[in-house]
Amino acid sequence: VCGDVGFGKTEIAIRAAFKAVSDGKQVAVLVPTTILALQHFKTFSERLRDFSCKVDYISRFRSQKEKNQILKDLQNKQIDILIGTHRLTGKDVCFKDLGLLIIDEEQKFGVGLKEKLKQLRVNVDTLTLSATPIPRTLQFSLMGARDISIISTPPPNRFPVHTELHNFDEVVIRDAILHELSRGGQVFFVHSRVQNIMDIAGLVQRLVPDAKIGVGHGQMDGNKLEEVMLHFIEGDIDILIATKIVENGLDIPNANTVIINEAQNYGLSELHQLRGRVGRSNRKSFCYLITPPTYMLSDEAQKRLRAIEEFSDIGSGFNIAMRDLDIRGAGNVLGAEQSGFINEIGFDTYHKILDETIQELKETEFKELYQSTQSDEVISATNCTIETDWELLFPDSYVNNTTERFNLYKQLNGLETDDELALFRTRIIDRFGALPKPSVDLIETIKVRRIASQLGIERLILKRHKLVGTFISNADSP
Numbered sequence: 001v002c003g004d005v006g007f008g009k010t011e012i013a014i015r016a017a018f019k020a021v022s023d024g025k026q027v028a029v030l031v032p033t034t035i036l037a038l039q040h041f042k043t044f045s046e047r048l049r050d051f052s053c054k055v056d057y058i059s060r061f062r063s064q065k066e067k068n069q070i071l072k073d074l075q076n077k078q079i080d081i082l083i084g085t086h087r088l089t090g091k092d093v094c095f096k097d098l099g100l101l102i103i104d105e106e107q108k109f110g111v112g113l114k115e116k117l118k119q120l121r122v123n124v125d126t127l128t129l130s131a132t133p134i135p136r137t138l139q140f141s142l143m144g145a146r147d148i149s150i151i152s153t154p155p156p157n158r159f160p161v162h163t164e165l166h167n168f169d170e171v172v173i174r175d176a177i178l179h180e181l182s183r184g185g186q187v188f189f190v191h192s193r194v195q196n197i198m199d200i201a202g203l204v205q206r207l208v209p210d211a212k213i214g215v216g217h218g219q220m221d222g223n224k225l226e227e228v229m230l231h232f233i234e235g236d237i238d239i240l241i242a243t244k245i246v247e248n249g250l251d252i253p254n255a256n257t258v259i260i261n262e263a264q265n266y267g268l269s270e271l272h273q274l275r276g277r278v279g280r281s282n283r284k285s286f287c288y289l290i291t292p293p294t295y296m297l298s299d300e301a302q303k304r305l306r307a308i309e310e311f312s313d314i315g316s317g318f319n320i321a322m323r324d325l326d327i328r329g330a331g332n333v334l335g336a337e338q339s340g341f342i343n344e345i346g347f348d349t350y351h352k353i354l355d356e357t358i359q360e361l362k363e364t365e366f367k368e369l370y371q372s373t374q375s376d377e378v379i380s381a382t383n384c385t386i387e388t389d390w391e392l393l394f395p396d397s398y399v400n401n402t403t404e405r406f407n408l409y410k411q412l413n414g415l416e417t418d419d420e421l422a423l424f425r426t427r428i429i430d431r432f433g434a435l436p437k438p439s440v441d442l443i444e445t446i447k448v449r450r451i452a453s454q455l456g457i458e459r460l461i462l463k464r465h466k467l468v469g470t471f472i473s474n475a476d477s478p
Helices: 009-022 034-047 064-075 111-120 135-142 170-182 197-207 222-233 268-275 299-310 317-328 347-363 402-413 418-432 437-454
Strands: 026-030 055-058 081-084 098-104 125-129 162-167 186-190 213-216 239-242 255-261 286-291 385-388 457-463 466-471
Touching: 009 026, 009 034, 009 098, 009 125, 034 055, 034 081, 034 222, 055 064, 098 111, 135 317, 162 299, 170 186, 170 197, 170 255, 170 286, 197 213, 197 239, 213 222, 255 268, 268 286, 268 299, 268 317, 286 299, 299 317, 385 437, 402 418, 402 437, 418 437, 437 457
Parallel strands: 026 081, 026 098, 055 081, 098 125, 162 286, 186 239, 186 255, 213 239, 255 286, 385 457
Antiparallel strands: 457 466
């Protein structure tokens, strides 16, 4: 499930877990940080307290005695829902009857861990939640190896987070903090290095001497960190200076300004997640990205910062994930490294083979599962290629920006109905003027290709005023 920060993914997880428990199964909820484990434990317990449903959590904050008791209860099926960090994947964690595995903030877990989970729990349903899926996972979903659902409706009364890019400037930081405190709110100040986090705390205290400041990071003692977080949640602390440990799932509606120091060192999904800590109520919220001067940043860092500034609308997590896929590439689909023949045969060919195999399995081995989704479309050729000696393109003289031309081709390739094509055509004429002959032919060819696909034609050759269609070569095909 891909839903933006604060769109209610946790709610879906609670309902899925409750459904599994009421069918007599156990549920494991895997989260990346101890703080999130604690928060989920509170949320799940509160929501399910009126039902006979035992919720517990396991992380490094629990004592050894508590952990042993939890593991014992788990084996005797006295715990229905167990929430935990990587500790959940330990060899000594044995569920009596696990029915559902929920992975929250999927982008935080490595390929190795996910593969290990798959082997441990082969026949267990898995629900993955993320605002910005990592490129590899997104790739799996886009090519149909996994199902994806997108929550695109924001909760009512939500405003987009106002995002600004600044060089380090004490005046900007002071004004941002004072503005938030003046309206009774709280501030997150995110700094990535534990070594000098106390210096930053001193700097902030000097800028706003009257504010109450707390510091939180992953190397602190568990109880102390928990205490700081609870003080912040309850509003006893005005400014929380923290590392990116706060990025996952924390829900503090009163905190509506986040200042991210050295923003160039964070990945796209991290920036989006950190920004998502604010704007969780009906107040206007602000995110300040503090970076060194632009000329000191790498190209990739500049692209990331531009993307995060560009996609500041509500519900833009999926777009950010797609841009991340563009910037970083799709990762290795086969295991943690690219293995097999993928390098030799090229990515496109590999994909084509993979798509065909997935489609074939849906029709044969997993026919019962996909009966409702199987329709007449399966009979058509999945992708008809056209070979021609015509000129089919948007000429340079018509659209002179290369990126723009590439985007137009991409959009055109995804259009499926005549109405969509007509709308596309109107928009292009509106933006660039009357269509030249090669572009008219290109749009018509897309129509022809679709009709050919529906007829089951795999290849169309249009050369020397002659049209030849090749049907699907597989003789057993419907």
